[in-house]
Amino acid sequence: MSLRNRELLNLVVVGALTALGFASVYIARQAVVSTASLSYAALFLALYLVAHLVARYAVPYADPYLLPMAALLTAVGLTEIYRIHPRDAFRQGIWVIIAVGVFAGTLLALRRDYRRLESYKYIFGLTAIGLLVLPALPGLGTTVNGARLWIHFGSLQFQPGEIAKLCLIVFLAGYLREKREVLAQGRLKDFGPLLVIWGGAMLVLVETNDLGSAFLYYGIFLAMLYVATGRLLYTGIGIALFLAGSYFVYTKVAHVHERVTIWLHPWTDHKVYCAQTGQMLLRQDCGSYQLVKSLYSVGNGGWLGTGFGRGTFETAQGHQLIPDLNTDFIYSALAQELGLIGISALLLLFMVFALRGMRIALLADDGFSKLAAAGLTFGFALQTFIIVGGILRVLPLTGITLPFVSYGGSSVVANFVLLAGLLLISNRANAPRDA
Amino acid sequence: MNRQITKLAVASLILLAALVVATTYWQTWASASLAEKQDNAIQRVAQFRIKRGLIRAADGTLLATNVRRKVGGQTLYFRRYPTGKLFANLVGYSTQVRSRAGLEQSENAYLTASNANLSTIFNKTLDKLKGVTITGNDLILSVRPGIQRLAMQQLAGKCGAAVVMNPQTGKVYALASQPTYDPNLVENHFNLIKAPGAPCHPAAPLLNRATDGLFTPGSTFKVVTATAALDSHKFTPGSTFYDPGYCIEYGKQVSNAASPDGPVESFGHPTLAQGLQHSINSVFCNVGKALGAGTILEYMKKFGFYKDPPLETPADEKVPSGLYHGGRLFFPRDPRTQVDPGRLAFGQETLAVTPLQMAMVASTVANGGVTMEPQVLNRVVDAGGATVVQVHPHALRRVMSKQTANELTSMMVAAVNDGTGGAAAIPGISVAGKTGTAETGTTGINTTWFIAFAPAYHPTVAVAVTLENQTGFGGTTAAPIAKQLMQAVLSPRSNK
Numbered sequence: 042m043s044l045r046n047r048e049l050l051n052l053v054v055v056g057a058l059t060a061l062g063f064a065s066v067y068i069a070r071q072a073v074v075s076t077a078s079l080s081y082a083a084l085f086l087a088l089y090l091v092a093h094l095v096a097r098y099a100v101p102y103a104d105p106y107l108l109p110m111a112a113l114l115t116a117v118g119l120t121e122i123y124r125i126h127p128r129d130a131f132r133q134g135i136w137v138i139i140a141v142g143v144f145a146g147t148l149l150a151l152r153r154d155y156r157r158l159e160s161y162k163y164i165f166g167l168t169a170i171g172l173l174v175l176p177a178l179p180g181l182g183t184t185v186n187g188a189r190l191w192i193h194f195g196s197l198q199f200q201p202g203e204i205a206k207l208c209l210i211v212f213l214a215g216y217l218r219e220k221r222e223v224l225a226q227g228r229l230k231d232f233g234p235l236l237v238i239w240g241g242a243m244l245v246l247v248e249t250n251d252l253g254s255a256f257l258y259y260g261i262f263l264a265m266l267y268v269a270t271g272r273l274l275y276t277g278i279g280i281a282l283f284l285a286g287s288y289f290v291y292t293k294v295a296h297v298h299e300r301v302t303i304w305l306h307p308w309t310d311h312k313v314y315c316a317q318t319g320q321m322l323l324r325q326d327c328g329s330y331q332l333v334k335s336l337y338s339v340g341n342g343g344w345l346g347t348g349f350g351r352g353t354f355e356t357a358q359g360h361q362l363i364p365d366l367n368t369d370f371i372y373s374a375l376a377q378e379l380g381l382i383g384i385s386a387l388l389l390l391f392m393v394f395a396l397r398g399m400r401i402a403l404l405a406d407d408g409f410s411k412l413a414a415a416g417l418t419f420g421f422a423l424q425t426f427i428i429v430g431g432i433l434r435v436l437p438l439t440g441i442t443l444p445f446v447s448y449g450g451s452s453v454v455a456n457f458v459l460l461a462g463l464l465l466i467s468n469r470a471n472a473p474r475d476a
Numbered sequence: 477m478n479r480q481i482t483k484l485a486v487a488s489l490i491l492l493a494a495l496v497v498a499t500t501y502w503q504t505w506a507s508a509s510l511a512e513k514q515d516n517a518i519q520r521v522a523q524f525r526i527k528r529g530l531i532r533a534a535d536g537t538l539l540a541t542n543v544r545r546k547v548g549g550q551t552l553y554f555r556r557y558p559t560g561k562l563f564a565n566l567v568g569y570s571t572q573v574r575s576r577a578g579l580e581q582s583e584n585a586y587l588t589a590s591n592a593n594l595s596t597i598f599n600k601t602l603d604k605l606k607g608v609t610i611t612g613n614d615l616i617l618s619v620r621p622g623i624q625r626l627a628m629q630q631l632a633g634k635c636g637a638a639v640v641m642n643p644q645t646g647k648v649y650a651l652a653s654q655p656t657y658d659p660n661l662v663e664n665h666f667n668l669i670k671a672p673g674a675p676c677h678p679a680a681p682l683l684n685r686a687t688d689g690l691f692t693p694g695s696t697f698k699v700v701t702a703t704a705a706l707d708s709h710k711f712t713p714g715s716t717f718y719d720p721g722y723c724i725e726y727g728k729q730v731s732n733a734a735s736p737d738g739p740v741e742s743f744g745h746p747t748l749a750q751g752l753q754h755s756i757n758s759v760f761c762n763v764g765k766a767l768g769a770g771t772i773l774e775y776m777k778k779f780g781f782y783k784d785p786p787l788e789t790p791a792d793e794k795v796p797s798g799l800y801h802g803g804r805l806f807f808p809r810d811p812r813t814q815v816d817p818g819r820l821a822f823g824q825e826t827l828a829v830t831p832l833q834m835a836m837v838a839s840t841v842a843n844g845g846v847t848m849e850p851q852v853l854n855r856v857v858d859a860g861g862a863t864v865v866q867v868h869p870h871a872l873r874r875v876m877s878k879q880t881a882n883e884l885t886s887m888m889v890a891a892v893n894d895g896t897g898g899a900a901a902i903p904g905i906s907v908a909g910k911t912g913t914a915e916t917g918t919t920g921i922n923t924t925w926f927i928a929f930a931p932a933y934h935p936t937v938a939v940a941v942t943l944e945n946q947t948g949f950g951g952t953t954a955a956p957i958a959k960q961l962m963q964a965v966l967s968p969r970s971n972k
Contacts, residue, residue, distance in 0.1 A: 072546075264487075268480040308513070325515050337518045339502045340510035353522040356572045357547040362517045377518075381503040385496050392492045399485035403478050411477050415484055422488035426495060433498035 044105040045097045051109035056086035062120040069350025092141050099148040100468035110394045111460045118446035121375055124350050125366050129448055136450040140457040147461035155465045159409050162215030165208040170241050172205035202254050203455035214412035217269035225270040253427050253439025259283055264419045303329040304437040332438050334363045335373035346380025367448035369440045372429050395422040398463055404470040414466045417459050521572050524552040529587040529612030537621045539563050557659045565653040565684035571663040582790040586856050587612040593864050611859040618647040618854045626964050627652035630957040635676035636943035637685035637831040640961050643839035643938040645869040646848030653685040676944045687794045690828035691942050694914030695755045696925045697823030702752055704775040705763050706883055707876040713749040713883050723761035725818045732757045752887045753895035757822045764821025769811035778875040785832045787850045797829035835940035838927040842935035845881040847872040889932045899955035906932040911950035922946050926954035930962045937965040
C-alpha cells in the first residue's frame with residue numbers, strides 16, 4: 042500500500058473514532074448538547090481529507106502516521122472542549138480550520154525545497170526574540186495569571202511564544218549546521234550568538250514571569266546543541282547555568298517563588314497569608330487552588346475513568362469546580378473522563394508521535410533537516426512534559442498548552458505548522474534519489 | 477549526528493513515560509487519599525450520583541433520606557432530613573455547595589458504600605458492572621428521638637447542651653445542642669440559618685456544643701478531684717477539714733461563695749463527703765493543694781481529658797477538655813509551678829471542658845470506675861438489610877477502683893438527697909449527681925452544670941447538662957433538666 046493510502050486509511054479510522062467520541066458525549070449529555078455535535082465529527086473528517094489531499098499533492102513521500110495522529114489528538118481535544126463548553130468548541134473548530142489552512146499553505150509554499158529557509162536563519166532568530174519580547178511591551182501585553190504571555194490587538198488575543206518556538210528552531214538548525222564543527226572544538230567566539238539566545242531566554246523568563254516558556258526554549262536549545270556537537274559537557278554546563286539562573290529568579294521574583302512553594306507544599310493544615318485576597322487562608326483555597334482541584338479531577342478518574350461526558354466538572358447549580366479547564370488543565374479533564382487506561386493511550390500517542398518525528402530526523406540526509414526535525418520533535422515532547430508534568434506535580438506548574446489538544450488558536454496553528462515542517466522533512470528524506 | 481538523535485529520542489521517551497508513571501500514581505496509589513480531602517468538591521459532587529445510605533434512630537425513625545432529582549440529564553440524589561432541627565448538630569448535612577458535616581461527614585465512607593468491607597466492595601462492583609445506581613449503607617444510631625426531643629425542648633431558647641447516655645455500654649441516647657439549625661436549608665438557603673434570639677454571642681447554631689463547645693466546669697469538676705483524692709488513698713470520705721469560709725492561696729483568701737461580695741459562709745469542720753455534698757470550695761481547695769496539680773492532671777487524663785472524645789462525629793467537630801492557655805490546649809510541663817492546684821481542684825483555673833467529657837465522668841463513676849467508649853452508632857446495614865458492621869460496647873480503661881466509685885456514688889447521692897442537687901431528685905429512685913456553677917468573669921452571669929446518673933446503684937442512664945449565661949445556679953437551672961431526661965429514660969414508656 043502506498044504511504045498516502047495508508048495515511049488515508051488511518052484518517053478514516055480517526056474520523057470514526059471522532060464520531061464515536063462526539064456520540065458518547067451526546068449520549069451522556071443529551072440535556073445539554075444537541076445532535077449538532079455529530080456534525081463536528083463530519084466536519085472534521087472532511088477537514089482531515091482536505092489536509093490529506095494537500096499532503097498527497099505536496100509531500101507524497103512523507104510519513105503516513107503523523108497527520109492521522111495529529112488529527113486524533115486535535116479531535117480528542119475538541120471533543121473534550123465541546124463536552125466542557127460547547128461554545129468554545131465552535132471557536133476552536135474555526136481555529137482548526139484556519140490551522141489546516143496554514144498547514145496546507147506551508148506545505149504548498151515549501152514543497153520544492155524548504156531548505157532555503159536556512160539562509161534566513163538570522164531573520165528567524167531575531168523574529169523569535171522579537172516575538173518573545175512583544176508581550177512585555179506596555180500597551181500590547183496582557184497579564185494572565187501573573188505571567189505576561191499574551192498580546193492583544195483589540196479583542197484578538199494571541200500568544201506569540203508558540204510561533205517564536207518554531208522560529209527559534211529554524212534559527213538554531215541553520216546556525217548549528219553551519220558552526221557545528223567549530224563549536225565541537227570549543228572555539229569560544231562561536232558561542233557568542235548562542236549565549237545571546239541563552240540571555241534572551243532568561244530575559245523572557247524574567248520579563249514574562251514564566252518559568253515554563255524559558256524551560257521549553259532553553260531545553261530545545263540544549264537538545265539541538267547536543268545533537269549538533271555530540272558533546273554532553275555542553276549540555277551539562279547548560280543545565281548548570283539554567284539551574285543557577287532559575288535559582289536566581291526563584292529568590293528574586295515573588296511570582297516564581299510562589300509557584301515553587303505551591304509545587305512543594307500545595308496543602309497546608311493551618312492558614313497562611315494569601316496574597317491574592319489579602320486574607321489568611323489554607324493554601325489549597327488560595328495559591329494552589331488550581332493545582333489541587335485539577336489533581337482531584339485526575340484522581341477521580343481512577344482506572345477506567347467516568348467515560349466521555351460523564352465526568353464531574355461542575356455542581357448541579359453550574360458552579361465550576363476546576364478553573365481553566367479548557368486550556369491549561371484539559372489533561373486533568375481528560376484524565377478524569379478517560380481514566381488511567383484511556384489517558385495512558387493518549388500519552389502513548391504523544392510518544393509514538395515523538396518517535397516518528399525522531400525517525401524523520403534519523404532518515405534525513407542533511408544537517409539542517411536533521412537538526413530541524415530533532416528540534417521540532419523534542420520541542421513537542423518537552424512541551425507536553427512541562428504542562429502535564431506541572432499538572433501532576435512532577436515540576437512546578439506553568440501555563441503552557443498541551444500540543445494539539447488544548448483550547449487556543451495560536452497553539453493549534455503553531456502545532457500544525459510544526460506538523461507541516463516534519464512532513465516536509467520526511468518527504469525529502471523518503472523521496473526517490475532522482476526526484 | 478544519528479547517535480545523538482537516538483539518545484534524544486530515548487530522552488523524549490523517558491520524559492513522556494514519566495508522565496504515565498505520575499498519572500498512574502495519582503489515579504491509583506494516591507487516588508483514595510485525594511478523595512478524602514475535605515476540599516475535594518469533585519469527589520463530593522460526583523457522590524451525588526450515589527443513592528446515599530439512610531440514617532435512622534434506634535427506633536427506626538428516619539433522620540436522613542434522599543430526594544431524587546434530574547439535573548442536566550443525570551439522576552442525582554440530594555439529602556433530606558425529615559426530623560429537621562432535631563438531630564442537626566449530630567447528623568450534620570451533605571450538600572454540593574457547602575461540603576459535609578456531622579455523621580454525614582465522618583461516616584461518609586459507609587454512606588457512599590466506599591468502605592473497605594468485602595461485602596460492600598463486592599456489591600458496589602456488581603452495581604457498577606450492571607450500570608445501576610450505587611446504593612450506600614444505612615446507619616442505625618443509638619439515639620432515641622423521644623429523649624432527644626425532650627432535651628431539645630428543655631434547652632430551647634437557651635444556649636447549651638445535653639448528653640444522655642448509657643453508662644454501662646457508652647451508647648448515647650441524646651446529644652442535644654441549642655441553638656441549632658435546619659439542615660434542609662444548608663444547600664440552597666444557607667443565609668437563612670440564624671439564631672437571632674439566642675442569649676449568647678456568637679450564637680453559632682452550626683456548632684455542636686455537646687462535643688465542640690468548651691465551658692468552665694465549675695464544681696462538677698470536684699468529682700474528678702474527689703476521684704484523685706480517694707483513689708490515690710490520700711483521703712477518705714471521712715477526712716475532715718477546717719472551713720473558715722475561704723481557703724488561703726498564695727497568701728490570699730479564696731471565698732466559698734460564687735460572688736466575692738456575698739456573706740462568708742462557714743461550714744465549720746466538714747468531711748470530704750460533706751464537701752462534695754454541699755460543694756464547699758475551701759475543702760477542695762485544700763485537697764488540691766495537698767494532692768498537687770500533677771495528681772489531678774493524671775486522673776484527668778485517665779478520664780479522657782486531653783484527647784478528642786472517641787465519638788463517631790468528625791474530628792473537627794470535637795475538642796479535647798483540659799486546661800487552656802490563649803485558646804490552646806495546655807498541658808503544664810511543671811504542674812507544681814504552672815498551675816494553681818486549689819482553683820483547679822474546684823473547677824476554675826483555666827479549665828475548659830465539653831459536655832460530652834463531663835457525661836463521660838458521670839458514666840465512669842456510674843459504671844464502677846470503668847470508662848466506656850461513647851458511641852452513637854449501633855449498626856451499619858446494606859441496602860439488602862444485611863448487617864455490615866455491628867458496633868459493640870467497648871471499655872476504654874479503668875479510671876478508679878470499684879471502691880472509689882462506690883464511695884463517690886454515695887457522696888453524689890447525698891448531694892442530691894440533702895445537698896446542692898435537690899432539684900434532680902426522682903421519687904422512688906436514688907439519683908447521684910453534682911452541680912456546677914462556673915463564674916464567667918461577668919458578675920452574676922454563670923455557666924451552670926449538672927452531671928448525674930440513676931438509679932444510683934444500678935445505673936442505666938448518665939447525663940450532663942450545660943447552660944450558658946445563666947443568672948441562677950447549677951442546682952436550680954441545669955438539675956431540673958437532668959432530672960426530666962433521666963426520668964424519661966427510666967420510664968418504661970420510653971423504651972420503645
